[in-house]
Amino acid sequence: MRTRLVNLWLSFSSSFWFVPGVLMVAGIGLAILLPEVDRQIAGVLPTFLRVTGDTARTTISTLAGAMVTVTGIVFSTTTVAISITAAQQGPRLLRNFFAKAVTQTTLGVCLAVSVYCLLLLRTIDEREGEFFIPQVSVLAAYLFVLGALLAILVFTHQVAGLMQTQNVASDVADDLDSAIRRLYPDAMDPDAEESDDSPAWRKCWEGFDDEASRAVSAPGDGYVQAIDIDGLVRMAKSRDVLLRVEARPGDYVREGDCLLSVTPEDGFDDDDAKQAGVAFMFGKLRTPQQDVECAVLELVEISVRALSPGINDPFTAVTCVDRLSGSLRRLAGRKPAQGLWRDDGDEARLIVKPRAFADVVDAAFNQIRQHSRTDVSVTVRLLQAIEAIAPAARDAESVEALDRQAGMILAAARTAGHPKQDLKDIEDFYNRAVRSLGTSADAAAS
Structure with missing residues (x-):
């Protein structure tokens, strides 16, 4: 509620x-x-x-x-x-x-x-x-x-x-930072051992009994804006079932798509399915209330529009990349979002696949990288952003996501027909980013 x-x-x-x-x-x-x-x-x-x-x-x-x-x-x-x-x-x-x-x-x-x-x-x-x-x-x-x-x-x-575009970008970045603080409230302790929470939710997800489950379908089309997690946990406890969320906030669902899987299906009737569907809030647009990628994509949209031939404003794109790099660096230093909820008796009741840092990195870099292939200044700033984010990356998956983006940025630049000196500058910044990622990878391995 x-x-x-x-x-x-x-x-x-x-x-x-x-x-x-x-x-x-x-x-x-x-x-x-x-x-x-x-x-x-x-x-x-x-x-x-x-x-x-x-x-x-x-x-x-x-x-x-x-x-x-x-x-x-x-x-x-x-x-x-x-x-x-x-x-x-x-x-x-x-x-x-x-x-x-x-x-x-x-x-x-x-x-x-x-x-x-x-x-x-x-x-x-x-x-x-x-x-x-x-x-x-x-x-x-x-x-x-x-x-x-x-x-x-x-x-x-x-x-x-x-x-003014820079003020719009700043406001959107502030929304992104607010979403990060709200959805990823706990800072990561660099000296702590890896948490068992992520393997726990993954184990429950993979061990979910699909054969003995039933689906809760979407009543219509729209974006999932928010989910009443507490309400679903209470409902799962009262029905003695395990729920698995199939449509996360930010996902677009069509009428009849699966929102929720329930096991065992014997303890869940049609009225329960209808009540569980009410826990999902839909809308015409994505919102950053429970969807950190929403604000990321808004910054990406400003950058991509600035890079379009009709506008051709790389300075705005660079501003957006700078703001994204700061927000992603803060996100990299946070613990992953919760993926498993238990009741008072420590019984697993709800599984939600957390949105991983690698997913947010891909959302932030993919479209800007694709549209800035021929722009040296934006390409260099993307590599500088990866270099800035790298020290905060604490796990191998995050380092791998950043390394993959750096490699694709360099590969795109090599096919863009840049002058030799520009390409050399890009390669230098790529090498700096890779060295920074190598340091982070060593720290994550240790």
Whole structure:
């Protein structure tokens, strides 16, 4: 349940309607509440802060019209910024733009002040020859408009920065680092012996009785965004079964694909299968909540778009490679993600194949390597990234993945038709990366 609530909250908070909608409702509430406060504390404000009835009506009417116009301008500016971001960095990166608090808050503040002023107009009326003038409410309208203008000033500055590619790459890299800290919370102890957790999950995976198992099928198409692990473990314990997750977060599943295998099948009926399927949360896009590769591929997308013939911006690609190298180095120093969950009685209940460091390395390097074959600067920076990551690689599998990427980078460069001196520089950086990997391999072997 907690996982589903977190996923729902992330969906709401990264949408473009949630914060503006909440603030607009707050504006409506204030427009109803503050005039009632005025009726209770009439005459409290000092004389220099009071206004006449005609002045109050004219002022609020002017502010309402102005704020509606300003809100339209803010929406137009946001739409232009979205179009530019989608064209330059890709539509999948709009998630980061929508999630920015300054964008949502500015739109919400402008909507809230507009609605507040419009509703406040109806409270300034004349009854039996006397005006009811909500003095506190009018003063609040002045303050709200000033706050909205300040928000627009901050918004203008932030939007100018949000459209710069290096800032987009930095934001995505921050999301990647957050996902690494969340999904790989434990740092690896260089002096500790290899953990038995990975062999344990692998042994359970390979020993899973496929003949006596049943499958839980996907109800529709979409990306697996998150899985309620705790809920599945509780369910497996109550049914006395072992579950094996076949579709990890980030995987695309089609209707009827296997999400989960259950053994023994005798203790699991159709209602249980339907309930287990609810533990999987689907969506149209991948999210980094439980999928570290999502943020990696977003950085890769920025880099690949920058290397396209229509843009030809290797500097952006180099920036993305630099940020990837820092994140991958931190990931290499973390313990592998948990793959086996047991109940209170130490009975294995759930197996999930962890996403290995080698998989993340391949996701980070493959497409950039393929698209940068003819660009010397990006090729060199990829080799420098491997050299930087290598000291943090603590196991043979990680070293092998980095070594494989270095070899493919060099092989691609040799077929790209570079001048001899450029190729010599690439080979020098390759040799440096291999030496660094050799040191890491010796450390892993010892």
